[in-house]
Amino acid sequence: xxxxxxxxxGGRTLPEGEALLSVRGLKKVYHTDxxxxxxxxxxxxxxxxxxxxxxxGPSGSGKTTLLKCIAGLLSATSGEVLLDGEKVTGPPKxxxxxxxxxxxxxxxxxxxxxxxxxxxxxxxxxxAERKKLVEDALDAVGLSHVPRSYPWQLSGGMQQRVAxxxxxxxxxxxxxxxxxxxxxxxxxxxxxxxxxxxxxxxLGVTVLFVTHDIDESIYLGERVIILSSSPTVVQEDxxxxxxxxxxxxETRSLxxxxxxxxxxxxxxxxxxxxxxxxxxxxxxxxNPK
Amino acid sequence: MSTVTxxxxxxxxxxxxxxxxxxxxxxxxxxxxLVFLGIWELLPALGIVKAEYLPPASExxxxxxxxxxxxxxWLAVGETMLAWFIGxxxxxxLALVLGLVIGMSSFLRRATNSTIxxxxxxxxxxxxxxxxxxxGTKIESSLMLIIYACFWQVLIQVLYGVADVDxxxxxxxxxxxxxxxxxxxxxxxxxxxPYLMTGxxxxxxxxxxxxxxxxxxxxxxxxxxxIQLAQSGGAIAGMYALIVATGLLGVLINLGMRLIEKRILxxxxxxRGENIA
Numbered sequence: 001x002x003x004x005x006x007x008x009x010g011g012r013t014l015p016e017g018e019a020l021l022s023v024r025g026l027k028k029v030y031h032t033d034x035x036x037x038x039x040x041x042x043x044x045x046x047x048x049x050x051x052x053x054x055x056x057g058p059s060g061s062g063k064t065t066l067l068k069c070i071a072g073l074l075s076a077t078s079g080e081v082l083l084d085g086e087k088v089t090g091p092p093k094x095x096x097x098x099x100x101x102x103x104x105x106x107x108x109x110x111x112x113x114x115x116x117x118x119x120x121x122x123x124x125x126x127x128a129e130r131k132k133l134v135e136d137a138l139d140a141v142g143l144s145h146v147p148r149s150y151p152w153q154l155s156g157g158m159q160q161r162v163a164x165x166x167x168x169x170x171x172x173x174x175x176x177x178x179x180x181x182x183x184x185x186x187x188x189x190x191x192x193x194x195x196x197x198x199x200x201x202x203l204g205v206t207v208l209f210v211t212h213d214i215d216e217s218i219y220l221g222e223r224v225i226i227l228s229s230s231p232t233v234v235q236e237d238x239x240x241x242x243x244x245x246x247x248x249x250e251t252r253s254l255x256x257x258x259x260x261x262x263x264x265x266x267x268x269x270x271x272x273x274x275x276x277x278x279x280x281x282x283x284x285x286x287n288p289k
Numbered sequence: 290m291s292t293v294t295x296x297x298x299x300x301x302x303x304x305x306x307x308x309x310x311x312x313x314x315x316x317x318x319x320x321x322x323l324v325f326l327g328i329w330e331l332l333p334a335l336g337i338v339k340a341e342y343l344p345p346a347s348e349x350x351x352x353x354x355x356x357x358x359x360x361x362x363w364l365a366v367g368e369t370m371l372a373w374f375i376g377x378x379x380x381x382x383l384a385l386v387l388g389l390v391i392g393m394s395s396f397l398r399r400a401t402n403s404t405i406x407x408x409x410x411x412x413x414x415x416x417x418x419x420x421x422x423x424x425g426t427k428i429e430s431s432l433m434l435i436i437y438a439c440f441w442q443v444l445i446q447v448l449y450g451v452a453d454v455d456x457x458x459x460x461x462x463x464x465x466x467x468x469x470x471x472x473x474x475x476x477x478x479x480x481x482x483p484y485l486m487t488g489x490x491x492x493x494x495x496x497x498x499x500x501x502x503x504x505x506x507x508x509x510x511x512x513x514x515x516i517q518l519a520q521s522g523g524a525i526a527g528m529y530a531l532i533v534a535t536g537l538l539g540v541l542i543n544l545g546m547r548l549i550e551k552r553i554l555x556x557x558x559x560x561r562g563e564n565i566a
Contacts, residue, residue, distance in 0.1 A: 068460075071464050072464075073460050073463060073464060090463075091463050091464045091465070091466055093466055095464070096464065096465070097460075097461070097464040099457055099460070099461065101457045104455045104456075104457035104458055105457050105458065105460075105461045107458065107475070107476070107479065108556050108557070109479040109482075109556045109557075110556075118465075118475060119465035119466075119467075122465065122466070122467050122468070122471045122475070123465075123466065150556055152556075152561070170465065
């Protein structure tokens, strides 16, 4: 079921045709006045259709760079990103990105519903359909009561919900999220995590969720890809074998959750100390039960 | 903990202060005007200034009130405002288009920077001889001076505005596949709008100054020309009345601009005030 091409440093790959999103040998070097900075060295992994995958790594491990390359916002130095078999050269139509900085990503001159509607309008979606999509999306994130408000009249968590609604209404096949909850308080964060799980289940969208929070990655993901420190490679790619129904209290108090947490934490500590994987590893931690 | 307890108290205090200050502000303003008019009235009456150089305020205001009933006065106001409006409009449109084009290309920004910095400080009135050579005493003379002066005011603001476009907002637009035109319309233009409005407000004041200047010196039709005529005809009170009229025009233009700004930029930090959330 899981294949791992011999000798290629990287995460789990799927047989040709099965992957929705493929990252192959991705490398990104920034050319600056102070010399070249190699942010991402060599990344290879696949996302199957309908997966929810979390990417964790120590800070400065090039997570955002990777995400921007996948989103077509940055061009890779070498290697490639394939969406549905097609090479990504610019922002693809089937993708939506939710940024960490919701306050800057939402347009302050537009009301909530108009913010959600704008990408649809610019994509040429007919008006009646737009209205329905916007209503459904706002409903899905629990914001159907504030369509006429401006984003800056809402709390941080609500603003990020608007950004998520905008992405949901766009009906992407792949939803990329760049540390979307890093700037909200802990309680809001828990709510938003459950919201993402719900949206993912309801819409069957493929989600790649970047975070630096180990607990969050395990709680949310069906799979966690751990990145090494910069220059970045895949350190480990693990399957999260927790029950599909996740609950903030129960899931987090499962012994299995604690084990996974320990494991990922240890890997990240190793990454921070400069440990580099010798070759690709796809690990199933043996479930003691 | 201390912030939790002090914040609401401070908020209340600040609100009380502003409501307290708001009512007296208008009253104080009125008192200020009355004191000013009183001093003006007294200066010639006490013989400190000769009444032939500075007629008392009452006489000037009565003349002004009479002017309000004259068609010729309103025609002059109309001429001045026409030059003001056309000049400002042309300057804003030119500056908007050029500012967007230059501002969006780092090459053009660098290439034009020194030229702009050289042309911008040239006082528009230095162009009066040229304007007279080209257009004589027609309204075009006024327009040339107004457009030149306002253009730079607005252009600089538009350039600042385009440079202020948020990186994340732009990446959001790109990730949702906005076309270049959609990016300009939906991201760059709204970001730039507050800057543009500032430029227009500054330009509107400058345009009035130059409209009056051109009329005074070149003799193109309008209030400025009437002031010059009144002065040479010895109608000193009439001259002062017209000067007060130009001042009133300036106040009205500024109020109008602020009102428009408030309407258009209700979403902007400068208008909406403190963040509610």
